Amino acid sequence: MLDLGFSSLAGRLRRSEIRELLKVTLHPDTISFAGGLPDPMIFPYQAVEAASARVIKEHGRRALQYSPTEGEPFLKEQLAQFMRRQGDIAKPEDIIVVSSSQQGLDLIGKIFIDPGDPVIVERPTYLGTVQAFRAFGADFCGVDMDDDGVIPEELEETIVRLRQQGRKPKFIYLIPDFQNPSGVTLSMERRRRVLDIASRNDLLIVEDSPYRELRFRGEVLPSLYAMDTEKRVLMMKTLSKMFCPGFRLGWMVGPPEAIDKIIMAKQMTDLCTSAYTSIMTGFLIQDGLLERQIEISKNLYVRKAEVMLRALVEHMPPIDGLSWSKPDGGMFLWVKLPEYMDTMEMLAEAAAAKVVYVVGTGFFADGSGRNEMRLNYSYPSEEKIMQGVERLAEVVRKRVRGGQPQEATQ
Ligand SMILES: Cc1ncc(COP(=O)(O)O)c(C=O)c1O
Known part of the structure; x- marks a missing residue:
């Protein structure tokens, strides 16, 4: 067989495990919080x-x-x-x-x-x-x-x-x-x-x-x-x-x-x-037009961020160790789950429930972040954000240890 004799740099190249994983989990009805994409509906x-x-x-x-x-x-x-x-x-x-x-x-x-x-x-x-x-x-x-x-x-x-x-x-x-x-x-x-x-x-x-x-x-x-x-x-x-x-x-x-x-x-x-x-x-x-587009994007993303934050409060179980960031701009928020939860393991269940996110480990060079995930709110519609968070919360709820939590109150 041909020995291609790759360079040491080529030897260090890795496909992003996470991007690969997302490709196989994507189904047409899946709501994706995984990308880092702007909303194409506002492209000028x-x-x-x-x-x-x-x-x-x-x-x-x-x-x-x-x-x-x-x-x-x-x-x-x-x-x-x-x-x-x-x-x-x-x-x-x-x-x-x-x-x-x-x-x-x-x-x-x-x-x-x-x-x-x-x-x-x-x-x-x-x-x-x-x-x-x-x-x-x-x-x-x-x-x-x-x-x-x-x-x-x-x-x-x-x-x-x-x-x-x-x-x-x-x-x-x-x-x-x-x-x-x-x-x-x-x-x-x-x-x-x-x-x-x-x-x-x-x-x-x-x-x-x-x-x-x-x-x-x-x-x-x-x-x-x-x-x-x-x-x-x-x-x-x-x-x-x-x-x-x-x-x-x-x-x-x-x-x-x-x-x-x-x-x-x-x-x-x-x-x-x-x-x-x-x-x-x-x-x-x-x-x-760039500045006009920035205004349009901000006006849309503030609404979408609010929808996601409200949906998280409404649907996520009120358990210790669960929290999320509250961004003042941009496209993402970060969710921390209790340490016993593993977002990589959970992704298959989430994909089956037709919602995906990016697992935390991809964002840590040392492989930590197993109980964390990134959610994107700029791409999905407001309706999809509400549905997607509800689906995700159900997946999290099933993994709560020590019985079903109370209804969310926070
Ligand atoms: C922090 C950061 N840097 C760089 C990039 C790459 O962006 P692009 O190559 O599209 O400019 C991204 C994209 O998500 C990003 O979030």
Whole structure:
């Protein structure tokens, strides 16, 4: 048989067990709380159709050509203006356009991570990040979170522990706003402390920020990038959640030396992001359609989040050890079940009851999170959210130890 002689990186590649599991559990009548998808009913396809026609009319030949690796200058100008309106200052030349954040994660892995390198992440963290950095052999050092985000004391302890072993983390990777998966937001006070810890320990922060614009409650907090005075924050943005994921368009901004290396790494990955999509996106931002879409999304997601929270209160059994986060924005909430429950084992029962979620373990590099799960509320309709939570609550109820609980009262 042919010995394909794969590289050591190829040897580290893993199919996401969780994504595979979800594929087989999906039935047409199944209500899925598993994806991280925006609601397609609000995709502004007429505006996209018009912008698309305009690209061909005004920039036809150029839009069908290769473009600079760092991105179309017109788009970068529009992105810089959009960022400014969100409180983030960047010059167009400081921005690199990427094929969405997932490519950004891969490029970060390429330029920073050698096998065995420690990388600090939140516990839990985004599944796609674990997958991307694991391929480069990252040694994940997870730091616990509470309702205010990552816990600074634990962050500091982790850095000290590594230092005692003669190691320095490559960077601190954080999703400060409406984190995927937990829905939790890093508080203002903690933002300052995290920046201070990074500064004292001379560490880079990678701020992954797909959800910040989708705040539907509470006060807007500045990004770590905006608060940073030392150029130690590399911020990743994407249109996927605030506009649509189908464009595969994101951007990064941060320390110039890092952006420079990322440009080189991107050059060998895909040469450039689509000029056609880039120019179209530039028009959409210029015409205010991105901000309009953000408003539409927030108005819808706040209602959906409320429906899910109300349904959880109404249907979940009132038992010790059961709790869920209450997000102020974004697309997810995080459910913790009693420790004796296992969401991986429970998934088959949930799928049989025609409701699915993502099991907690995928979001922990160390395999913990067995009694936890992520629920998405942006994709299903309000009606499906109510039905789905009712089904899920029934599955949980069957697993309660020590007899049937009382009717929910909380
Ligand atoms: C925190 C985070 N980073 C990155 C991504 C990847 O998004 P995309 O590649 O669509 O921009 C996601 C998607 O769910 C995410 O939640």
